[in-house]
Amino acid sequence: MLEIAYFSWVRERMGVAGETVEVPADVADVAALLAWLSARDERGALAFAEPHRIRAAIDGAMMGPDAPLSGAREVALFPPVTGG
Amino acid sequence: MIRVLVQPAAIDVTAEFDLHDAGGHGASASFIGRVRGDDGLTELFLEHHPAMTEAGLAALAHAAADRWKLSALTLIHRVGAMAPGDTIVLVLASSAHRAEALAACEFLIDRLKTDVMLWKRESFADGRVAWVEEREGDQRRAERWG
Numbered sequence: 001m002l003e004i005a006y007f008s009w010v011r012e013r014m015g016v017a018g019e020t021v022e023v024p025a026d027v028a029d030v031a032a033l034l035a036w037l038s039a040r041d042e043r044g045a046l047a048f049a050e051p052h053r054i055r056a057a058i059d060g061a062m063m064g065p066d067a068p069l070s071g072a073r074e075v076a077l078f079p080p081v082t083g084g
Numbered sequence: 085m086i087r088v089l090v091q092p093a094a095i096d097v098t099a100e101f102d103l104h105d106a107g108g109h110g111a112s113a114s115f116i117g118r119v120r121g122d123d124g125l126t127e128l129f130l131e132h133h134p135a136m137t138e139a140g141l142a143a144l145a146h147a148a149a150d151r152w153k154l155s156a157l158t159l160i161h162r163v164g165a166m167a168p169g170d171t172i173v174l175v176l177a178s179s180a181h182r183a184e185a186l187a188a189c190e191f192l193i194d195r196l197k198t199d200v201m202l203w204k205r206e207s208f209a210d211g212r213v214a215w216v217e218e219r220e221g222d223q224r225r226a227e228r229w230g
Contacts (some may be wrong), residue, residue: 060135076133082202
């Protein structure tokens with residue numbers, strides 16, 4: 001099971017701040033997770049239509065699209081950060 | 085002394101300067117970011133990750149302390165709803181001499197903008213609400229630090 005947390009307009013489009021999901025075994029990295037969420041339902045399609053606009057953090061560390069999900073506890077998905 | 089905070093309460097800049105200065109430092113540099121009331125902005129909301137935002141700030145603070153010889157470092161980011169004029173972020177860096185304090189202060193605010201889990205949402209007087217887009221210039225400034 002994988003915890004997914006959503007932030008900013010990704011959270012708004014998903015309609016939830018997070019969820020616990022059972023991802024198929026062939027969903028091995030961040031890019032595959034985005035594709036899977038996008039294909040899963042309409043809100044996922046809306047949130048992840050442009051995967052290049054999505055950033056990810058695995059257990060708090062910023063990761064690229066090819067980062068593996070194996071061993072991950074929480075994956076956070078969000079647009080580029082805008083603090084400061 | 086490293087002081088890192090993520091807080092919904094207003095940042096008491098004067099109190100933080102006093103706390104940072106306790107003991108005295110040869111050189112101190114500061115950066116204060118405030119909410120601008122441009123285009124009829126009525127509220128700026130900062131969304132954050134309950135655990136990872138503070139962890140990200142702490143990681144940056146320790147990276148600065150590893151890179152420069154600092155005698156004190158304060159890094160405070162406000163979250164939640166803010167009004168024009170409110171302080172969003174406070175960076176204080178102190179060292180024996182100016183070069184290290186100034187460099188650490190600039191490093192922290194540059195990298196904070198691209199590396200820490202924070203998202204700005206703007207609300208305007210005409211009812212418009214919009215998430216702030218990333219700025220290409222911010223990315224370039226952050227990348228200068230390697």
